Amino acid sequence: MNFGDIARKRLGFLIVLFAALALFAAPHMAMAQTTPEADAQSVNVANSNTPPPKEAEASVTKAAPGAAAYTPLGPEWIKGQPTPGGIDFQKQYSPTGHYAYNMHNYLLLPIITAITLLVLILLLTVIFRYNRRMHPVPSKTSHNTVIEIIWTVVPVLILVVIAVPSITLLSRQYKSAPKDALTVKVTGYQWYWGYSYPDNGGFEVISHMLPDAEAIKRGEPPQLAADNRMVVPVGVPIRLQTTGADVIHSFSVPSLWFKLDAVPGRINEKVLFVEQPGIYYGQCSELCGARHGFMPIAVEAVPMEKFNAWIASQGGTVKGAAPTQPAALAPPQEPESSVEGAPGAGQAPAAGTPATSAPTV
Numbered sequence: 410m411n412f413g414d415i416a417r418k419r420l421g422f423l424i425v426l427f428a429a430l431a432l433f434a435a436p437h438m439a440m441a442q443t444t445p446e447a448d449a450q451s452v453n454v455a456n457s458n459t460p461p462p463k464e465a466e467a468s469v470t471k472a473a474p475g476a477a478a479y480t481p482l483g484p485e486w487i488k489g490q491p492t493p494g495g496i497d498f499q500k501q502y503s504p505t506g507h508y509a510y511n512m513h514n515y516l517l518l519p520i521i522t523a524i525t526l527l528v529l530i531l532l533l534t535v536i537f538r539y540n541r542r543m544h545p546v547p548s549k550t551s552h553n554t555v556i557e558i559i560w561t562v563v564p565v566l567i568l569v570v571i572a573v574p575s576i577t578l579l580s581r582q583y584k585s586a587p588k589d590a591l592t593v594k595v596t597g598y599q600w601y602w603g604y605s606y607p608d609n610g611g612f613e614v615i616s617h618m619l620p621d622a623e624a625i626k627r628g629e630p631p632q633l634a635a636d637n638r639m640v641v642p643v644g645v646p647i648r649l650q651t652t653g654a655d656v657i658h659s660f661s662v663p664s665l666w667f668k669l670d671a672v673p674g675r676i677n678e679k680v681l682f683v684e685q686p687g688i689y690y691g692q693c694s695e696l697c698g699a700r701h702g703f704m705p706i707a708v709e710a711v712p713m714e715k716f717n718a719w720i721a722s723q724g725g726t727v728k729g730a731a732p733t734q735p736a737a738l739a740p741p742q743e744p745e746s747s748v749e750g751a752p753g754a755g756q757a758p759a760a761g762t763p764a765t766s767a768p769t770v
């Protein structure tokens with residue numbers, strides 16, 4: 410080996426090293442580029458130290474005359490949201506979520522780790538023990554019945570061990586809702602969400618992303634907070650139906666282990682079950698156009714009495730109660746947000762749109 414060979418090898422090694430460093434550093438650099446304001450936001454949200462917004466200010470629902478009082482949950486109730494630098498699943502707040510989370514962390518991860526380590530050890534053994542220098546005369550062995558049976562049976566057993574909880578999880582996710590479950594219909598629009606309540610008079614709540622400044626003012630995470638949340642009762646199965654008004658969207662809330670496509674011309678259905686009162690954030694998870702990144706989902710889970718009060722504040726009818734006069738229904742909401750500066754419906758993002766920072770598609 411002459412000097413040129415060695416130099417070339419060293420150079421190759423250095424290039425690989427720099428590439429690896431660059432790959433590792435890139436996400437950190439990107440994070441460092443966020444504005445101090447954005448950093449302050451995440452700190453605020455993480456600590457929830459910001460004073461809760463005035464209830465009247467946060468309330469964007471127009472209460473029907475004589476309706477029971479309803480106030481939206483404050484930021485201290487935020488439970489399902491991404492955390493800076495997080496690599497794990499979000500904390501789960503539904504039975505299916507717990508099951509899937511445990512299966513991932515206590516079954517799949519250990520198996521993956523063990524297999525990876527085993528393969529690594531085998532590779533290193535081959536590289537260092539059976540190279541030409543250490544082991545000049547190679548073995549001529551071509552069969553070993555015991556080893557062949559082991560490396561066939563053991564993977565089969567591993568797959569069976571994975572298959573049982575995996576199929577259980579699948580069937581749990583597709584379990585249909587009980588007959589008396591409350592139905593909530595989610596419609597994806599370009600680019601906002603509509604939540605309608607067919608069991609409660611059929612009114613529809615239109616939900617837009619809050620402008621960043623307004624979200625921070627309310628102590629909520631920017632780009633995840635919405636002007637009108639999807640309010641649901643806690644501790645009961647909800648028959649959530651999704652459909653798309655224009656293109657395919659996807660209704661996804663990670664902390665509730667829920668993701669369902671919203672497809673034009675058809676209804677998809679899945680059970681949503683929220684264990685604890687709180688606010689859970691999600692996002693549209695199907696590329697749906699220019700403002701795909703700006704149609705967050707905010708689910709507010711509240712006890713049944715509070716949910717009924719909310720229904721009343723929307724002019725809807727409480728399930729099982731005597732229907733009120735149709736005239737009492739609140740007028741259908743405009744697709745435009747009631748919050749000043751919130752992105753309106755159907756507008757493509759223009760340069761210098763005040764409400765948003767750079768899209769992260």
Ligand SMILES: [Cu+2]
Pocket residue numbers: 597598600657658659693694695696697701704
């Ligand atoms: Cu969408």
